[in-house]
Amino acid sequence: xxxxxxxxxxxxxxxxxxxxxxxxxxxxxxxxxxxxxxxxxxxxxxxxxxxxxxxxxxxxxxxxxxxxxxxxxxxxxxxxxxxxxxxxxxxxxxxxxxxxxxxxxxxxxxxxxxxxxxxxxxxxxxxxxxxxxxxxxxxxxxxxxxxxxxxxxxxxxxxxxxxxxxxxxxxxxxxxxxxxxxxxxxxxxxxxxxxxxxxxxxxxxxxxxxxxxxxxxxxxxxxxxxxxxxxxxxxxxxxxxxxxxxxxxxxxxxxxxxxxxxxxxxxxxxxxxxxxxxxxxxxxxxxxxxxxxxxxxxxxxxxxxxxxxxxxxxxxxxxxxxxxxxxxxxxxxxxxxxxxxxxxxxxxxxxxxxxxxxxxxxxxxxxxxxxxxxxxxxxxxxxxxxxxxxxxxxxxxxxxxxxxxxxxxxxxxxxxxxxxxxxxxxxxxxxxxxxxxxxxxxxxxxxxxxxxxxxxxxxxxxxxxxxxxxxxxxxxxxxxxxxxxxxxxxxxxxxxxxxxxxxxxxxxxxxx
Ligand SMILES: *[C@@H]1O[C@H](CO)[C@@H](O)[C@H](O)[C@H]1NC(C)=O
Ligand SMILES: *[C@@H]1O[C@H](CO)[C@@H](O)[C@H](O)[C@H]1NC(C)=O
Numbered sequence: 001x002x003x004x005x006x007x008x009x010x011x012x013x014x015x016x017x018x019x020x021x022x023x024x025x026x027x028x029x030x031x032x033x034x035x036x037x038x039x040x041x042x043x044x045x046x047x048x049x050x051x052x053x054x055x056x057x058x059x060x061x062x063x064x065x066x067x068x069x070x071x072x073x074x075x076x077x078x079x080x081x082x083x084x085x086x087x088x089x090x091x092x093x094x095x096x097x098x099x100x101x102x103x104x105x106x107x108x109x110x111x112x113x114x115x116x117x118x119x120x121x122x123x124x125x126x127x128x129x130x131x132x133x134x135x136x137x138x139x140x141x142x143x144x145x146x147x148x149x150x151x152x153x154x155x156x157x158x159x160x161x162x163x164x165x166x167x168x169x170x171x172x173x174x175x176x177x178x179x180x181x182x183x184x185x186x187x188x189x190x191x192x193x194x195x196x197x198x199x200x201x202x203x204x205x206x207x208x209x210x211x212x213x214x215x216x217x218x219x220x221x222x223x224x225x226x227x228x229x230x231x232x233x234x235x236x237x238x239x240x241x242x243x244x245x246x247x248x249x250x251x252x253x254x255x256x257x258x259x260x261x262x263x264x265x266x267x268x269x270x271x272x273x274x275x276x277x278x279x280x281x282x283x284x285x286x287x288x289x290x291x292x293x294x295x296x297x298x299x300x301x302x303x304x305x306x307x308x309x310x311x312x313x314x315x316x317x318x319x320x321x322x323x324x325x326x327x328x329x330x331x332x333x334x335x336x337x338x339x340x341x342x343x344x345x346x347x348x349x350x351x352x353x354x355x356x357x358x359x360x361x362x363x364x365x366x367x368x369x370x371x372x373x374x375x376x377x378x379x380x381x382x383x384x385x386x387x388x389x390x391x392x393x394x395x396x397x398x399x400x401x402x403x404x405x406x407x408x409x410x411x412x413x414x415x416x417x418x419x420x421x422x423x424x425x426x427x428x429x430x431x432x433x434x435x436x437x438x439x440x441x442x443x444x445x446x447x448x449x450x451x452x453x454x455x456x457x458x459x460x461x462x463x464x465x466x467x468x469x470x471x472x473x474x475x476x477x478x479x480x481x482x483x484x485x486x487x488x489x490x491x492x493x494x495x496x497x498x499x500x501x502x503x504x505x506x507x508x509x510x511x512x
Pocket of ligand 2: 416417418419422
């Protein structure tokens with residue numbers, strides 16, 4: 001059966017980005033690695049056939065998830081079609097990511113995977129009409145535009161092989177490529193659209209302060225674009241950054257890791273003191289094992305970047321939480337932040353971010369790809385940490401940022417109520433005359449938690465994404481059950497008449 005419409009789509013573009021200047025000429029391009037891709041280890045668990053009961057249960061859940069998607073897609077189509085976002089409470093459109101229809105582009109692969117072919121091709125038609133020749137915003141974020149639009153179009157192209165999606169990806173890729181037109185070809189944070197078109201524009205200068213994720217997580221998208229088009233420039237742009245990361249990996253205050261903000265212009269990575277796997281850094285680390293897979297294992301650098309950073313993440317950032325249930329606590333890990341006020345010194349900040357919940361999936365995936373079973377175990381514990389954080393809240397949804405007591409020792413960590421109460425009192429300063437128990441009740445802190453710095457749930461996918469990966473990797477049904485609990489909690493707490501809205505307080509103490 002072929003659902004593909006016979007008509008072809010007409011692509012629109014008011015400016016051809018191939019004609020835009022590129023001033024810092026590149027003499028020779030790094031080619032894509034040569035050779036036959038290696039056979040990589042199998043990632044997915046070899047699931048046995050389902051029983052009838054298992055199948056029925058899974059089908060019910062699958063249909064419920066799909067229906068929730070269809071409900072929100074219909075609202076987007078009716079009220080915010082081709083705009084970046086739909087405001088879920090008022091039903092108005094919102095332009096926030098360059099005004100090119102971020103939700104439209106980002107949802108194409110989901111439409112395809114869910115078998116919504118008619119909606120998919122309707123979306124393709126709207127994507128063909130996007131004009132990447134201009135923006136209703138003066139500047140666009142290079143990172144956000146790459147991961148949402150370029151990634152969205154490439155994954156939809158890979159699934160459907162619809163030629164216009166590649167044509168649009170190249171149009172956008174040519175625009176984004178101008179962000180690498182700096183003296184050392186490290187990317188700009190923000191690209192000024194009209195300036196980039198101007199043949200006489202003053203030269204772009206590389207960033208002295210760029211977030212580590214903004215520097216390092218353009219690799220997958222540009223590599224894939226290069227693989228499909230056989231155009232080495234796109235690969236060269238990101239291969240240069242990879243080499244920079246390789247050169248600097250051991251020059252930072254915590255060798256093996258890079259700080260959340262770096263000086264790309266001077267290629268100086270050792271002054272910044274803050275290290276995290278959450279906001280500002282996350283996806284650069286996430287991309288290392290995925291790049292290894294994307295290149296068919298042909299560039300050993302990604303294994304090295306992963307292995308050396310993963311070892312330091314384990315040593316300096318992962319911690320077991322102290323909880324009343326010692327047995328439960330032994331099965332969990334969280335990933336905090338680290339400050340290094342002096343070189344080679346690291347102080348753990350035992351604060352977990354929802355964004356960091358991607359890390360369980362990262363460790364497990366890498367554990368399979370690199371045949372490192374201990375990393376699958378770390379991935380399981382980290383994923384269970386996020387499942388626990390969801391289950392610990394009355395809404396069934398984990399907070400954006402929270403803090404727990406770290407165990408001094410991962411192998412033994414008896415509960416100590418005094419220790420917890422002291423930590424709460426220390427954390428809340430002298431303005432509180434209340435007891436620790438009162439503060440905990442007032443703030444909705446479960447035992448072992450010492451604060452929830454940000455009580456919101458921003459409709460983030462990282463936790464459930466890791467749960468999905470762990471289910472597929474281990475075959476353990478507990479993960480599918482946890483995912484269902486997360487899904488039903490999220491739907492019941494965030495559902496509006498149009499779509500789903502952010503939650504202001506997952507502790508359920510203040511309303512939406
Ligand atoms: C940072 O690196 C630069 C260049 O490698 C070096 O000159 C400088 O001494 C280093 N600074 C610190 C604080 O380690
Ligand atoms: C519990 O923690 C308190 C305060 O941190 C400490 O003084 C006490 O020795 C601990 N009790 C046990 C049994 O470890």
